[in-house]
Amino acid sequence: MTGQGAPGRPGPLIEVRGLRVDYGLGPDAVHAVIDADLTLLSGTVLGLAGESGSGKSTLAYAMTRLLRAPGIITGGQVLLHGGTGSPAEAGTINLLAADEGQLRELRWSHIAVVMQSAMHALNPVVTIGAQLTDVLAAHRVRMDKTERRERAAFLLEMVGISADNLRRYPHQLSGGMRQRVMIAMALALEPAVVIMDEPTTALDVVTQREILTELADLQRELSFAVLFITHDLSLLVELADSIAVMYAGRLLEQAAAADLYRAPRHPYTLGLLRSFPPLHGPSRPLTGIPGSPPDLRTPPPGCPFHPRCGFAMDICRTEMPPAFSTGAGGGRSATCWLQDRAHEVPAELAMAGPGSGPGAGPGPGGTRPAQAPLTDAVQPAGAAALPGPAAGLPEGGASLADPAAVPPGGGASLPDAASTTRATGPVS
Amino acid sequence: MTTSAGRGSLDGAGAAAASAVASRPALLEAREITKHFPAGRGGAVVHAVDGVSLALPSGRITAIVGESGSGKSTLARLFARLLKPTSGQLLLDGDPAPPGRGGRRRYAQQVQMVLQDPFASLNPVHDVRYHLTRPLKVHGLGTTGSLDETLAGLLERVALTPPERFLRKYPHELSGGQRQRVAIARALAVRPRVLLADEPVSMLDVSIRLGILNLLAGLRENEGMTILYITHDIASARYLADEIAVMYAGRLVESAPAISVTDRPAHPYTQLLLSAAPDPDRPEPAPVSGRGSVPSLLTPPPGCRFHPRCPHAMEICSQLPPPPAEVAPGHVSACWLHVPERPAGTVAPAERRHDGPPTRLADDPSHQQGRPTRPALRRSPFPRPRHGQSKEAGDEPAGHNGV
Numbered sequence: 001m002t003g004q005g006a007p008g009r010p011g012p013l014i015e016v017r018g019l020r021v022d023y024g025l026g027p028d029a030v031h032a033v034i035d036a037d038l039t040l041l042s043g044t045v046l047g048l049a050g051e052s053g054s055g056k057s058t059l060a061y062a063m064t065r066l067l068r069a070p071g072i073i074t075g076g077q078v079l080l081h082g083g084t085g086s087p088a089e090a091g092t093i094n095l096l097a098a099d100e101g102q103l104r105e106l107r108w109s110h111i112a113v114v115m116q117s118a119m120h121a122l123n124p125v126v127t128i129g130a131q132l133t134d135v136l137a138a139h140r141v142r143m144d145k146t147e148r149r150e151r152a153a154f155l156l157e158m159v160g161i162s163a164d165n166l167r168r169y170p171h172q173l174s175g176g177m178r179q180r181v182m183i184a185m186a187l188a189l190e191p192a193v194v195i196m197d198e199p200t201t202a203l204d205v206v207t208q209r210e211i212l213t214e215l216a217d218l219q220r221e222l223s224f225a226v227l228f229i230t231h232d233l234s235l236l237v238e239l240a241d242s243i244a245v246m247y248a249g250r251l252l253e254q255a256a257a258a259d260l261y262r263a264p265r266h267p268y269t270l271g272l273l274r275s276f277p278p279l280h281g282p283s284r285p286l287t288g289i290p291g292s293p294p295d296l297r298t299p300p301p302g303c304p305f306h307p308r309c310g311f312a313m314d315i316c317r318t319e320m321p322p323a324f325s326t327g328a329g330g331g332r333s334a335t336c337w338l339q340d341r342a343h344e345v346p347a348e349l350a351m352a353g354p355g356s357g358p359g360a361g362p363g364p365g366g367t368r369p370a371q372a373p374l375t376d377a378v379q380p381a382g383a384a385a386l387p388g389p390a391a392g393l394p395e396g397g398a399s400l401a402d403p404a405a406v407p408p409g410g411g412a413s414l415p416d417a418a419s420t421t422r423a424t425g426p427v428s
Numbered sequence: 429m430t431t432s433a434g435r436g437s438l439d440g441a442g443a444a445a446a447s448a449v450a451s452r453p454a455l456l457e458a459r460e461i462t463k464h465f466p467a468g469r470g471g472a473v474v475h476a477v478d479g480v481s482l483a484l485p486s487g488r489i490t491a492i493v494g495e496s497g498s499g500k501s502t503l504a505r506l507f508a509r510l511l512k513p514t515s516g517q518l519l520l521d522g523d524p525a526p527p528g529r530g531g532r533r534r535y536a537q538q539v540q541m542v543l544q545d546p547f548a549s550l551n552p553v554h555d556v557r558y559h560l561t562r563p564l565k566v567h568g569l570g571t572t573g574s575l576d577e578t579l580a581g582l583l584e585r586v587a588l589t590p591p592e593r594f595l596r597k598y599p600h601e602l603s604g605g606q607r608q609r610v611a612i613a614r615a616l617a618v619r620p621r622v623l624l625a626d627e628p629v630s631m632l633d634v635s636i637r638l639g640i641l642n643l644l645a646g647l648r649e650n651e652g653m654t655i656l657y658i659t660h661d662i663a664s665a666r667y668l669a670d671e672i673a674v675m676y677a678g679r680l681v682e683s684a685p686a687i688s689v690t691d692r693p694a695h696p697y698t699q700l701l702l703s704a705a706p707d708p709d710r711p712e713p714a715p716v717s718g719r720g721s722v723p724s725l726l727t728p729p730p731g732c733r734f735h736p737r738c739p740h741a742m743e744i745c746s747q748l749p750p751p752p753a754e755v756a757p758g759h760v761s762a763c764w765l766h767v768p769e770r771p772a773g774t775v776a777p778a779e780r781r782h783d784g785p786p787t788r789l790a791d792d793p794s795h796q797q798g799r800p801t802r803p804a805l806r807r808s809p810f811p812r813p814r815h816g817q818s819k820e821a822g823d824e825p826a827g828h829n830g831v
Contacts, residue, residue, distance in 0.1 A: 051633040051634060051635060052633055174721055176721065204495040204496055204660065204722075205495070205660065205662075205701065205704045205705050205706075206495065206700060206701065206704040207721070208704065209703070209704035209705075210704075231633070231634055232634070232706060233634070234706040234707070234708050235706040237708035238706060238707070238708055238710065261708050271635060272634060272635060274638075275634050275635050275637060275638050276634070276663065276708075277638075277663045277664050277666060277667030277668075278663065278666075278667075278709065279662070279663050279666065279690055279702065279705060279707045279709070280690075280691070280707075280709060283666070283667060283687070285642070286638050286642075286667065287638060287642075288635055288636060288637065288638025288639050288642070289635035289636070290639070292603040292604070292605050292606070292633070292635075292636055293603075293633060293635070308635075
């Protein structure tokens, strides 16, 4: 899902600057989002990964001003830049300062949201058709009834559901179909941004894959931007152009998807990547991350991850690190003292990523670097006889083996990279 | 497990693949076990589990992988004797599971279950100590030595240390991972030989899942525990289990050593499952073949239950349920593609070179007819632009047959 469909070079669509969100007031307030900086480029997919309670949904709801009490936005800016194909006027608007009228103008037609639980987000006593046309009736006042029906039928067909289902109720549809209806509804007014909060978490893998494939096609054809929130980092690596990793209310790392996967810069990202058992290669013990996420009511001092971090230093226990730029092109950042250029970076966190070479530039904007099929090297010999999905890998995609993709000197750490992430490289 | 997985029906079908003998004796075994739930009026039934034969070899971890509605949890509950099978048998150490109340209790002392949701499976008004003492009392296990020592030992086995810090805690004071550890300790209290873990990590945060999986692996490693691991996540099954059995719509479709299933899947459904699983190492999104959804279990399709979705479906697939066939030593697939001698008059698909054992199919003279056509992957109301570097480019010739 790249932003290839977007005309020209994608510019920033939404910029979040220093966003802070609390639950509750005064000294007892829980800081759910702390100083979040995030940029969503038009026509791209930004993945927001985090565990439960990391503040990823809170961040999304605060951005769209959908946050409910006791959530309070205590600081920051959310700038929405006028996108293409939208009725909203071009120009920049601070969503946090927008009044109700402006928000009403922007919501759905410019920023749409797909909620996690389609069963709860759809009204069980209203037909699918009525729910779809309701949106149009509210936002497209000039459409008449027939036009609305036609548009609703078109939207359903677009997400792969026959228009016969317009007269059916949500309970008559399967979970996957309901989630597709949600996506159709979100796209009803051709928004520039769709925020998806765990849209496929409740679905089976096959259904999830179908919906994501369809979403990728739609995104390419309609070139809307997506903020995709999930706890499944391995899914994001496949799906997103760039990824932001959130932990205990803070954004700990941001990078292009392939860079983040091949060469994480933050120990938490590394731990997360090591928490997903691989589907290929030799089995080796994985550790996950020791301990459990902190209670946000009593966050640890300093870096919130330090109690679980294998690389924690003295400074981590007392002072919160700022976000250090780590990419050559400045396209990525890691909120970790290890990256302040004064400390020695452990080999696991200093690997050369596929996009970190000179000229690769900030990942989100550029074409996503192809991920090398490292697994080819460790395909069992018998795989050819009874091919699994892995045997269907296209040939000749060995971009990692391409010396141009690896900066000089970085190549030495490459075998390390392969052995420490989920990649099953030519080592072993 | 793998060979005996199909033993019952193999015997019935008179097939010869049962010659391979499981290397380890089965501690717990289900033979042709079936569970139908009554549904509504008119005697309709939900075919939750149909004729599944599965053996849990002693000291091994066996995983059951399937989507929701595949019957995997029902099978776990049948193993735990929380449900009474409609037909079929449970064998413990080769003997039928003892009947009656006393028999059930003796059985339960050997076979314990860990449930999916540790937020629901622990009683919020009782502390950890109560949760761990209760099974000891129910099973009348006089504790040799002091009770405190027994409890401390249990907590140490699940890495909740120091134990005295946890004994007085209530579930709400524990994190999800700690709760699941308490639930495992509770199951271990009666010193069972088999642990049935029904999605033990699916409710937990990603970063702490491996801790629980490693704990289960340690129980197998250090204490020779026999474990049934139920999951929808085939990657975690590959990580933890020695053997994987794949279920679809109430039937076992494939079983083999874990690595064989994920690296060389034989059954089209397993191939579908694997191509749909998230995999960052995949350079391109895998083409997913076999659209549609799980069939209604009220009226399951005749023949192979996967045939309405199967890209390789043949005529026979809609007529007769496929018998388990051994595609490699210890690797059993219930698919007509892998049955060497199909009943006469059936049609084989063309070009099986990449999918099945080639020699068995290539010489089938009837394979030119009835070649299944691949369904369009999706329909789109939009014209499809052909980007030079778009994802479609080259994925057809790249050879994803069968996946």
